[in-house]
Amino acid sequence: SQTIHQWPATLVQPVGSPLSLECTVEGTSNPNLYWYRQAAGRGLQLLFYSVGIGQISSEVPQNLSASRPQDRQFILSSKKLLLSDSGFYLCAWSSWLAVNNEQFFGPGTRLTVL
Amino acid sequence: GESVGLHLPTLSVQEGDNSIINCAYSNSASDYFIWYKQESGKGPQFIIDIRSNMDKRQGQRVTVLLNKTVKHLSLQIAATQPGDSAVYFCAENIGAQKLVFGQGTRLTINP
Numbered sequence: 370s371q372t373i374h375q376w377p378a379t380l381v382q383p384v385g386s387p388l389s390l391e392c393t394v395e396g397t398s399n400p401n402l403y404w405y406r407q408a409a410g411r412g413l414q415l416l417f418y419s420v421g422i423g424q425i426s427s428e429v430p431q432n433l434s435a436s437r438p439q440d441r442q443f444i445l446s447s448k449k450l451l452l453s454d455s456g457f458y459l460c461a462w463s464s465w466l467a468v469n470n471e472q473f474f475g476p477g478t479r480l481t482v483l
Numbered sequence: 484g485e486s487v488g489l490h491l492p493t494l495s496v497q498e499g500d501n502s503i504i505n506c507a508y509s510n511s512a513s514d515y516f517i518w519y520k521q522e523s524g525k526g527p528q529f530i531i532d533i534r535s536n537m538d539k540r541q542g543q544r545v546t547v548l549l550n551k552t553v554k555h556l557s558l559q560i561a562a563t564q565p566g567d568s569a570v571y572f573c574a575e576n577i578g579a580q581k582l583v584f585g586q587g588t589r590l591t592i593n594p
Contacts, residue, residue: 401580410490410491411490411491411587412491412572412584412585412586412587413527413572413584413587415581415584418580418581420580459526459527461526463580465580468514468515469514469515469517469532469534469576470515470576470580470581470582471517471529471532472574472582473529474519474526474527474528475526476525476526477524477525477526479524
């Protein structure tokens with residue numbers, strides 16, 4: 370069966386510090402991968418998605434970046450965090466074979482920027 | 484999409500009553516619609532989906548209705564239980580390997 374992991378689960382970082390969030394998927398090959406951000410009490414905002422190694426599509430211009438160094442690894446980064454980067458970061462995967470494009474979400478990382 | 488900055492609307496129901504959560508979608512070409520449930524502090528979980536050529540689909544205690552004429556989707560939960568408390572999102576498959584999520588509705592259960 371497929372599983373998706375995210376770490377860390379929680380993170381508190383000062384403004385201006387760098388960020389690296391990691392997401393890995395097990396049990397599937399060539400997944401589509403996604404990064405979402407969710408502010409407190411808000412909806413899901415798609416940040417980046419990837420359909421293959423090294424292929425990254427950015428949905429919202431910001432100080433974040435994403436990379437996919439391996440087939441089942443997706444990394445969200447920032448060189449300098451802003452207060453507005455606080456939120457709940459969710460990684461998701463989907464299969465290119467799925468007709469409904471159902472996405473499976475990880476447990477999330479709660480980021481607080483102080 | 485554009486609704487991510489809005490506070491979630493809230494629906495409060497009595498335990499045991501039926502809940503109806505509504506969603507408006509935008510793309511007439513969407514071929515699938517999915518409902519997700521997100522419990523506090525967790526990632527969203529798939530509940531049920533419906534293909535665009537259907538009007539109704541039933542699952543265990545849940546029913547999804549699709550009205551393509553007015554681009555409206557609803558999720559009905561029968562005999563609501565405390566464990567149903569969560570935020571519910573609709574999503575439409577617009578193609579290009581992406582889902583577009585609605586703003587979400589927070590469902591609270593009154594004992």
